Amino acid sequence: MLVTIIAGARPNFMKIAPIIEAIKKAGDQGHAISYRLVHTGQHYDKKMSGDFFEQLGIPEPDTNLEAGGGTQAEQTAAIMVRFEQELLSHRPDLVLVVGDVTSTMACAITAQKLCVPVAHVEAGIRSGDWSMPEEINRMVTDSISNYFFTTSEVANQNLLQAGIGRDRIFFVGNTMIDTLLKQQPKFRAPQFWDELGLKKKEYLVMTLHRPSNVDEPEQLARLLDVLEKGTEQLPVIFPVHPRTRNNMEKFGITTNHVKAVEPLSYLEFNYLVQHAKGVITDSGGITEETTVMGVPCMTLRTSTERPETCTIGTNELLGTDSEALKDALEVLFAGNWKKGGIPELWDGKTAGRIVEALLRLHQPEKAALA
Incomplete structure (x- = not known):
């Protein structure tokens, strides 16, 4: 199973790092899964992009679409045109998009136009504020995705209310917290x-x-x-x-x-x-x-x-x-701020659950990870 993973902007990098690590681990354990990393170039400033690859241990992308700059429409169009060529040259079994940036929506649309299934990590979250570009990106991406990996029960309910079947929704937790917990000892x-x-x-x-x-x-x-x-x-x-x-x-x-x-x-x-x-x-x-x-x-x-x-x-x-x-x-x-707690499944093990689900979808009889 070849999974093309999309990263475009700073929030994406924190979310893909543990997924890449989990795919590598599954491959080492003998599972037939590999990945191809596509950087759309949506963020091209070193502090907004390059440092994250180095610090989070993300390998160099297999390709960089270099589609940064311009208006929302210009950036969306550039990503779609260049990602279409990427898919025609390296057709995967699945495209995995994360979060809610322009790259997420643009690559999901492009993949579906070429009949490549799409999985959305961090699916189902909603602010209700249509003035935010991210909200439009979330809604469009979820409306055309095949599989949905969610961070909360609220997100699950949002998807169910939109008519998504339970069999396509996977409550896995938060990959950004996987990265946070792994990197915390290295904070400086x-x-x-x-x-x-x-x-x-x-x-x-x-x-x-x-x-x-x-x-x-x-x-x-x-x-x-x-x-x-x-x-x-x-x-x-x-x-x-x-x-x-x-x-x-x-x-x-x-x-x-x-x-x-x-x-x-x-x-x-x-x-x-x-x-x-x-x-x-x-x-x-x-x-x-x-x-x-x-x-x-x-x-x-x-x-x-x-x-x-x-x-x-x-x-x-x-x-x-x-x-x-x-x-x-x-x-x-005044010292009166609430203490708070940690939401369910925000435990640093989300990426492993995502990869297990992908394996079940692709090879149900061989999915269990050690």
Whole structure:
């Protein structure tokens, strides 16, 4: 069984690393399964892409479609045209896509047009917010996938309500947590740790990149102002997304307690998160990592596709109102943040369950892994 695995953007790399490792292990055990890794090139910045391959032990891709840049439509079209040629030259038994980035949707469509089955890892999650490109990517990908690997019971229910048969849904857990738990012993302090005089649990971490938070000068300024004034003089470490940095420069926004730094590698960023007093973000994936590491998390969005991080984990959904952020910081500094727990099957063994399922689908009589 040949599985073509798609990676395109930073969130994908964390999710494919353990799957590749599990496929290699199954192959070593005598199972007829192999993979071909396709990097679409959606993220082409070294900090957003190259460092992840090196740090997570991901092998060099078999091909790079180099389809980065351009508008959403231009990028989608470039990926589809180039991935079609890849499939015609190296036709697999299955295309495996992960997450909800443009590459996920574009490659799923292309594969189905050529009658190649598609499996979607992290299927069934929904935010309900159609203004997010990721939500469109999720919905389109799930509407044409053959097999669905899910992270939660909520995702299972979303798929069932959409008419997907139970026999095509596999509740396996979260591959991003596989990577987190494996790499945790290797986390390392960034170079600026000593320069900024950082101490464990005496700083905050923030990431912002969504248009609702960073594209309007007043909104971005209000959020940063709360963090300048309401963090009890603790520094806020802010690895700045290129989009956000461009806007800050354009709007003339400067900071003091909020320390703007360059995007960090996986091992450095998660070292910061692990030892932070709290995290402020508008990312979905980070809320999963903070939940597993037991770090208080404040999400500056009006909806989330990962509700289990709120109902079970350490995350709170605040909306985009700066006053809500101010109130949440007061709860944090008063020592009253919820402790949270870890969702079911977020145990570091998800990739093995995915590969077992693929083997059952392809060779039911030979599927059991040692």
